[in-house]
Amino acid sequence: YSHPFGKVDTVGPGPIKGGVIERILQRGFLRCGISYRNYQDGIEDWLEARYDQSTLLHMEFCRALSASVLQRTPDNVSFQRYSDDDDIYLALENGDIDVYAGGEVDVGSDFLLSGLSFSNPYFHNGGKAFALVTREANEQWADFVYWVTMATIYAEENGITQKTSNEMPLVNLFGTGLERLLRDAILAVGNYDEMYR
Numbered sequence: 001y002s003h004p005f006g007k008v009d010t011v012g013p014g015p016i017k018g019g020v021i022e023r024i025l026q027r028g029f030l031r032c033g034i035s036y037r038n039y040q041d042g043i044e045d046w047l048e049a050r051y052d053q054s055t056l057l058h059m060e061f062c063r064a065l066s067a068s069v070l071q072r073t074p075d076n077v078s079f080q081r082y083s084d085d086d087d088i089y090l091a092l093e094n095g096d097i098d099v100y101a102g103g104e105v106d107v108g109s110d111f112l113l114s115g116l117s118f119s120n121p122y123f124h125n126g127g128k129a130f131a132l133v134t135r136e137a138n139e140q141w142a143d144f145v146y147w148v149t150m151a152t153i154y155a156e157e158n159g160i161t162q163k164t165s166n167e168m169p170l171v172n173l174f175g176t177g178l179e180r181l182l183r184d185a186i187l188a189v190g191n192y193d194e195m196y197r
Contacts (some may be wrong), residue, residue: 002154014175020141029076035102058101060143067188074188117142117150139163162190
């Protein structure tokens with residue numbers, strides 16, 4: 001279920017100078033790390049392997065983020081694959097990626113991976129839950145990622161689809177320049193049910 005958006009007419013600060021949102025806007029594309037832990041043995045080709053069902057859902061969430069930050073531009077995403085052995089925190093800290101899609105959420109996540117912030121889990125498989133991951137220190141970006149994830153669930157609960165995305169509320173939490181962020185996310189990928197299908 002989605003959490004309430006609260007007072008959506010409150011005007012927050014625009015992108016923090018030197019922050020992740022500003023860097024994405026200046027760069028013109030989102031850098032998204034994708035988990036490939038579920039790839040079958042023997043699949044070497046990224047183009048073939050990326051069609052794993054959960055991987056496609058991770059990619060859709062990255063497209064939603066791209067559309068939200070870059071205003072209706074869902075395909076400006078650079079995908080980079082990571083295994084369970086890779087240091088996701090370091091990749092986020094170095095700016096190699098802006099967000100990691102498919103981070104496993106469990107009781108130990110906050111302790112084992114300190115310094116990371118997790119969105120609400122959006123995919124469950126085999127008793128495991130997966131979420132979008134950002135650096136905890138990038139609070140504005142972590143909040144942005146969290147609310148884009150929530151938007152897909154909110155849209156499904158309220159019968160808002162890709163075709164009716166303008167029914168999503170306008171929000172000024174990240175400044176007036178990004179007030180369409182929820183609408184743009186749903187316009188790009190649809191509600192959670194549409195994304196999952």
